[in-house]
Structures are given as structure tokens and as C-alpha cells.
Amino acid sequence: MAGETITPREPVTVDVGNVHARQMVVGGTVAGAFGLIALAAAVTGNVDGGTGVRITAFALGLLFTLIGVLPLLMWRVAFRPRRLVLDVEGLRWEDPRGIPWAVGWAELSRVTFSFPKPDTGRPGIPPPVELVLRPAEASFRDAHPEMAHLAVETSREPGVVYRLPLGHAQSAVGPIDEALTAFASGLYRRRGVRSVRRRVRPRAVEVSVGILATYWMAAVTGSVVQGMADDLKSAAIMIFWTLAVGIWLMRVLAGGPLAVGRMAHFGTAIGVVLLAGMAMLAFVLIPAKQDFQIRELWVFLPGLGAGGGLLLAGRLLARRDVREWAESRGQGR
Structure with a gap:
């Protein structure tokens, strides 16, 4: 049952060192990945702007790369x-x-x-x-x-x-x-606030992740069809962000509180912006066209579908049962 507490009968061992090591490795990996991308862009000149922008990108890339290798430099402490x-x-x-x-x-x-x-x-x-x-x-x-x-x-x-x-x-x-x-x-x-024990993942999480994954794959497919990934640089960037989105969605499925909370805010905000944008566009275009036909509304369907889907995914992740499940997972219950 939700909120049930299981009383330990055997000694409880908490591997604090392992928890800290995982945090450092995950943080270092993310920072290192962004650092290497910034360094590669600065060295190869794939940065929009002048010399100052390239120097800034190189400096930031070097900083993030150093953060990424920090767990290796401090392995005696980290592990x-x-x-x-x-x-x-x-x-x-x-x-x-x-x-x-x-x-x-x-x-x-x-x-x-x-x-x-x-x-x-x-x-x-x-x-x-x-x-x-x-x-x-x-x-x-x-x-x-x-x-x-x-x-x-x-x-x-x-x-x-x-x-x-x-x-x-x-x-x-x-x-x-x-x-x-x-x-x-x-x-x-x-x-502190003791989270409610919820071990069963709410169905709303799977539905929202399915919506978000479908939206991303549709966006990637559209970009490929339009020829936006013809060169090596564009293809590499697209692959990187696809991997990043995939990892983030896996964290949502696993019940990471930060991933669930951020995605709930992101989906809601972007969904509202898209729907509001479609409404404003229709308000401007429809009166301006004298012979407007109802069947021409199909041009708004992609934007309405994307906005509605993202808004639905965000609100599903903001549900109370999802929040309690993520907090319970975050506290290791």
C-alpha cells in the first residue's frame, strides 16, 4: 500500500561512498561531453561569430572538460x-x-x-x-x-x-x-518531509515519455527529410542531442526527481507557447484571407498537435501520484 513502511530486521548498510561516486561520475560525464563539444567547435571554427566568440567557446569548453575529468583526478576521494x-x-x-x-x-x-x-x-x-x-x-x-x-x-x-x-x-x-x-x-x-512509498510506476509516466519520444523523433525525421543533416557537423549535433534526449527520458522513466520535475515544467511551458502561437497566427491570418475555407485549417494541425501533446505530457508528469513516486524513488525507498 502507498505509504507502507517496511521495518528492517537485519542490519541496514548504506553505501554512502557509492552514492557520492555515482553523482560525481554522472555530473562529470555530462560536463565533459559539453566541454568536448565546445572545444571541438572552437578549434574547428564551427562557431558563429568572430575571434572573441571562439576564444569564449574554447575557455568554456576547457572549463567543462576539466570538470569532466575531475572524478579521475580525484579518484581516491571520489571512489x-x-x-x-x-x-x-x-x-x-x-x-x-x-x-x-x-x-x-x-x-x-x-x-x-x-x-x-x-x-x-x-x-x-x-x-x-x-x-x-x-x-x-x-x-x-x-x-x-x-x-x-x-x-x-x-x-x-x-x-x-x-x-x-x-x-x-x-x-x-x-x-x-x-x-x-x-x-x-x-x-x-x-x-524533513518523508516521501510516500510508491514502488509502482504510474501509467502517466509511460504515456508522457511516449508522447515526448514521438515528438522528438518526428522533429528529427522532419529535419532529415528537409536536408538539415546532410553535412557531418549537422548529423553529429543531431545524434548528440538525440542521445541526450534519450538519456533524459530514461531518467524520467527511472523516476529521477530532477528529470521528472524539469520535464513537467518544460512540456507545460513549451506546449502553452506553441498553442498560444497557433492561436495568434490564426487570429492574424484568417481575417486577412477573404476567401478562407474551413478545410484550410489543416495547416494549423501540426502546431496544435505538437503543442497539445507537449502540454499533455507536462501535465501528466505534474500529477500528484507521479510526483510522489519520483520523490520516493529519489529518497531510495
Whole structure:
């Protein structure tokens, strides 16, 4: 059932290092691809404008390419194994290349888990995911000197708390939240919106992706028929954007909150613009033509069909059940 919580019976292991590594690899791949395209365009002269534009394209391409290779340059950090393990006894941080530690629930008076809603393209940078441990006794500091780097003084209450920053590891939120609820319900304080568990992909997602894919393929086919991909440069650009759109639609099918949210806004906005454009065009052209025939309205059908299809796809992705499903997927539930 929607919202059902499955109580863990075995220790829950959250591979935080793997989550961070995937984020860096995906971000680096996208940035590197755009960087290489900009560099190739600047070097070969396939940039509209003068020398200044080519220099700007080269500089931006170099910057994005460096971002793309950053995970390789920082592979020791990016691919460092780090795991958070929670069970009936307590929680422990496994970090073979860093400082591991273990704490029992009996040693704590409160455990606070802070996390934002999954990023769906809202303005601003979401706050990071964070686990905060408050000791039950002042002797905790002496008993756990290995955790000194996590200790932070607080102004609201006397003593220190121990903050474990988890960055933007959204896919780790669900397993950690459910494990804390199961193993430390008396200590646990949740600071965040718990998404509704929805494991079944809504049919609206598949319909919207089908509409968007059909629209893109129709646009590509039309471009090929009109001879807009005759040269190697145009064909390469078209192939690149087709791959990019395909990957983005796959993310929508997989329930990526950012992909779903952005596509919902994009489909709605472009659909409204196309429909409004067709309406304005008809308002201008129809009165200007004295012998206008109803059968001539067919010339507006492609624009109306594209606008209506994009608007429908956008509104389907904006449905509440789709949003809840994407947020649940984003939190790893």
C-alpha cells in the first residue's frame, strides 16, 4: 500500500561512498561531453561569430572538460569506500581509508536526521543531508576520541553534538530514515518531509515519455527529410542531442526527481507557447484571407498537435501520484 513502511530486521548498510561516486561520475560525464563539444567547435571554427566568440567557446569548453575529468583526478576521494551501518545495537561508520567509529544507542540521548525534499528543479540549492548525534553523557567525548572531528558546539543546548555530513546523498535518505525508525524510535527526530512509498510506476509516466519520444523523433525525421543533416557537423549535433534526449527520458522513466520535475515544467511551458502561437497566427491570418475555407485549417494541425501533446505530457508528469513516486524513488525507498 502507498505509504507502507517496511521495518528492517537485519542490519541496514548504506553505501554512502557509492552514492557520492555515482553523482560525481554522472555530473562529470555530462560536463565533459559539453566541454568536448565546445572545444571541438572552437578549434574547428564551427562557431558563429568572430575571434572573441571562439576564444569564449574554447575557455568554456576547457572549463567543462576539466570538470569532466575531475572524478579521475580525484579518484581516491571520489571512489573512497564509506558505509553507514545501523542495527539494533547502534550505528557505525566504516571508512577503511579514514576514521571509522561505532556508537551504541544507549550512549545517545537524541538522533536527528535532516534532509530536504528531492531536487525537482526548484530554484536554489537544497541543503545537505546530515545526521546529528547528541550524547547522553558528558563522558562520551572521552569514550570516543576518534569522533572529535565531528564534534560541534551548539548554542541552543549545553554540550556538543556530533554532525555527520552526507552531502546530497538523497538516495540514502530512505534506508537511513527507515532504519532509525526501526532501531532507534525513542531517540529519533526527523527533520524533513518523508516521501510516500510508491514502488509502482504510474501509467502517466509511460504515456508522457511516449508522447515526448514521438515528438522528438518526428522533429528529427522532419529535419532529415528537409536536408538539415546532410553535412557531418549537422548529423553529429543531431545524434548528440538525440542521445541526450534519450538519456533524459530514461531518467524520467527511472523516476529521477530532477528529470521528472524539469520535464513537467518544460512540456507545460513549451506546449502553452506553441498553442498560444497557433492561436495568434490564426487570429492574424484568417481575417486577412477573404476567401478562407474551413478545410484550410489543416495547416494549423501540426502546431496544435505538437503543442497539445507537449502540454499533455507536462501535465501528466505534474500529477500528484507521479510526483510522489519520483520523490520516493529519489529518497531510495
